[in-house]
Amino acid sequence: MKNIPLDELIPKLQTPEERELVLALGYQVISSSARVTEEPMINDEEARAYQKLLELLNLPEARVKELEATVDAQLQKSEGLVKSMSRQLGQFFREVSQ
DSSP: OOOOOHHHHGGGOOSHHHHHHHHHHHHHHHHHOOSSTTSOSSOHHHHHHHHHHHHHHTOOHHHHHHHHHHHHHHHHTTOOHHHHHHHHHHHHHHHHHO
């Protein structure tokens, strides 16, 4: 495994849909749970990494808020992180292959 910086990976995304998927998956990961019960759901380190991701993806603020709201709704429905991510990835690949 390599630890490749976001600065190198994000420019390789070719479509807005890919950027949106990366944003949604990143937000799901940081919103899924705290590492310890005393910690907020999104800790400072995660918040900083997410802000950097937002800057690099350069998506419209309204779209970011929409994607975050969708993720929040999914997590509140107790769909579960893995199931939600799997469903979104499946949907993305179906759309791309059409």
